Amino acid sequence: MNTPFIKPHFHLLVILFITLTTVTTATFTLGELKPSNELDYFDALGEGGMTLMTLVWIGFTLLSRPTGKVTNWLFSGLLLMNISMLLDFIDEFIIYPDNSAWLTAIESLPAPVGMIIMSIALYHWHREQMTINAQLRRTERVYRDHNLTDFITGLYSAKYMKQQIKHQLLYSKKSNKPFTVMMLDIRQFDQFNRQYGHQQGDNLLREIGQVITMNIRDQDLACRYASDRFVVLFPNTTSALADAFSWHIENSLANLAFKVGSDQRANYQKITICSKEFDGNQSDYQVLELMSQQMDNTKIKNNKHQDKRVA
Amino acid sequence: MxxxxxxxxxxxxxxxxxxxxxxxxxxxxxxxxxxxxxxxxxxxxxxxxxxxxxxxxxxxxxxxxxxxxxxxxxxxxxxxxxxxxxxxxxxxxxxxxxxxxxxxxxxxxxxxxxxxxxxxxxxxxxxxxxxxxxxxxxxxxxxxxxxxxxxxxxxxxxxxxxxxxxxxxxxxxxxxxxxxxxxxxxxxxxxxxxxxxxxxxxxxxxxxxxxxxxxxxxxxxxxxxxxxxxxxxxxxxxIDTRPYPISFIQQITNYLNQEILEKDDLSQEGCAQHFGYSSATLKRKLASHQLNYQGIIDAIRSQQAIFQLIVCQHSNEKIAGDLYFNDVSNFRKAFKRWTGMTPNTMREQHCFN
Missing domain, CATH: 3.90.1520 (H-NOX domain)
Structure with missing residues (x-):
């Protein structure tokens, strides 16, 4: 099951293997085994344990991280520390002849260098996590609950949106500031599914979800409603402002050239979009009912409009 | 079959x-x-x-x-x-x-x-x-x-x-x-x-x-x-040589519907005989569906009554007569037992909806 994580790190694993074998063979060829009465088993056990632990850390790092700069930094730092520990460990079993004494002198050198590299790597990791958090921000408001995410799009599900609308209603009523809910539906999604398969349909939904998140502000929240329908909450926003946002989203989705699998043809999607302003005097249940009603009306209106154009 | x-x-x-x-x-x-x-x-x-x-x-x-x-x-x-x-x-x-x-x-x-x-x-x-x-x-x-x-x-x-x-x-x-x-x-x-x-x-x-x-x-x-x-x-x-096109429960329902319509024998023995089982076998078969014979009859009659009540909007007298109840008060009692509410309550609720 873990092989897909190991595979991209194959070159790092090769480096690890070569380094460790070189260090071991070099020390064993240069030095001679200690007589057994000179061995300090307690010391050997401690140092062996440390070597093993750093190896485990390297393993977990590779398992949980994609390839990239930060992973390389983390790997190098840990590897250098591991070399120091390994040298220290082997030292317990081997006496070096006088002309190779320099080995004992440099054995503690890789560790501090490794630690410095690790520190740099951790700094970059922190920066990376901040970026990921920023990406998450528009799909999440205040409260985190991974159970409520939608498996297909990675956005939160309708249940989370209902909770957030409930909070927003209370807040709006208290502060007298309106908020706007926007609903968005992909046109002819069924046909897309029939033509390209449901797996591709799911991919399309994920990409559309991402485009929506790119087009909204930090305080807004985008969720998947159901099937091919998305819903966005704009707090403290009038419908006039939300209309502008709708236009932005519609515009960028019209230019989303979705590719089906490895096919090179672009697949453009049309959407139906509608929004409505609320002042906090409704229930969360009514809000979504009204939105669905509005969606139906918009669809009927759009169809009439199209019929006219054809005529 | x-x-x-x-x-x-x-x-x-x-x-x-x-x-x-x-x-x-x-x-x-x-x-x-x-x-x-x-x-x-x-x-x-x-x-x-x-x-x-x-x-x-x-x-x-x-x-x-x-x-x-x-x-x-x-x-x-x-x-x-x-x-x-x-x-x-x-x-x-x-x-x-x-x-x-x-x-x-x-x-x-x-x-x-x-x-x-x-x-x-x-x-x-x-x-x-x-x-x-x-x-x-x-x-x-x-x-x-x-x-x-x-x-x-x-x-x-x-x-x-x-x-x-x-x-x-x-x-x-x-x-x-x-x-x-x-x-x-x-x-x-x-x-x-x-x-x-x-x-x-x-x-x-x-x-x-x-x-x-x-x-x-x-x-x-x-x-x-x-x-x-x-x-x-x-x-x-x-291709299809499977001998069971419809469910056993559907067959029983069809049979009972017919019997109720013809005001015929509704006994468990009669039903078992019709399907060629002993009464005990029929009972066991129904039990494997977590059902019992009287429950099925009640379900069929209550569905008929509810349908007549909310769709056809018939009066209690008419429904009681169609379902062969001796009088309206018997029907009201049975209805209450089936659905937990009287026919009039359901009628009001449905109009309200």
């Missing part, structure tokens, strides 16, 4: 069970956890086994997987997706026959005749009154848990509406009565079924029923080919 029962291994597993497991797996559920309690493992459903002799499963296996699925998978989307993808691709030759039916009513009749191949878990009963047609759903495999009931009803609705939309192009005006309380995931009803609570969707009713204008039901399709339908049906009859 024998009907299939809850534990008979006669359902085509590929059609429902495998699609269901696939959908759940794509949403992060482990196949072996979905199959927990069925004595099957996901390796049993592999291609190698399928190739040997088309895999079959019992209704009870399917019900167990449905229950597990409702608990394991977030979002309650699967029942709708399963239904949406059902027609016509999942139905094989029957799908081809259905595609070439003359009108929706013709399609429904075919679904009833091929219950095992089409909707093995639900009995469909069609009634007409005034200018509307009413399709009543009832479990075909005995008592269901709430999760199973909701899941199967959603699946049926999604499949039926999908088929109607596919064949008619647009969805006509429909109304739905559901016999379970309002669900949390109402958004799925909005999007997949285009139904809104208190507009054309009524929760917490005592009957599970789907309303469509009769005119719409018998509106002929322009692109159906009678000959293609006949060929498809002939091919089915050649």
């Amino acid at each position: 024998k009907g299939y029962e809850r534990y008979d291994e006669v359902l085509d597993a590929q059609q429902l069970l495998l699609s269901l497991i696939d959908l759940a797996r794509q949403r992060g559920a482990h196949p072996d956890k979905l199959l927990k309690g069925t004595k099957l493992f996901s390796s049993d459903l592999s291609k190698k086994n399928l190739a040997k002799n088309g895999l079959t499963c019992s209704a009870n296996t399917l019900l167990t997987v449905i229950e597990n699925c409702s608990k394991l998978v977030q979002g309650n989307e699967i029942s709708f997706l399963l239904g949406k993808r059902y027609f016509p691709s999942q139905l094989g030759l029957l799908g081809q026959a259905l595609m070439n039916c003359r009108h929706l009513g013709d399609m429904l009749r075919l679904c009833q005749c091929f219950q095992l191949d089409c909707f093995p878990l639900m009995n469909l009963q069609l009634k007409h009154y005034n200018k509307n047609s009413y399709l009543i759903f009832q479990s075909a495999v005995g008592k269901l848990t709430k999760n199973q009931q909701v899941f199967i009803t959603e699946f049926m609705l999604s499949a039926l509406l999908g088929a109607i939309k596919y064949r008619c192009g647009v969805l006509p005006q429909l109304t739905m009565h559901l016999d379970y309380p309002e669900v949390q995931h109402i958004e799925q009803y909005h999007v997949h079924l285009n139904m809104k609570a208190n507009v054309n969707l009524h929760f917490d009713q005592q009957i599970c029923m789907f309303t469509i204008a009769s005119e719409q039901l018998y509106l002929p399709f322009n692109d159906s080919a009678m000959s293609l339908k006949t060929i498809a049906l002939e091919q089915i009859s050649q």
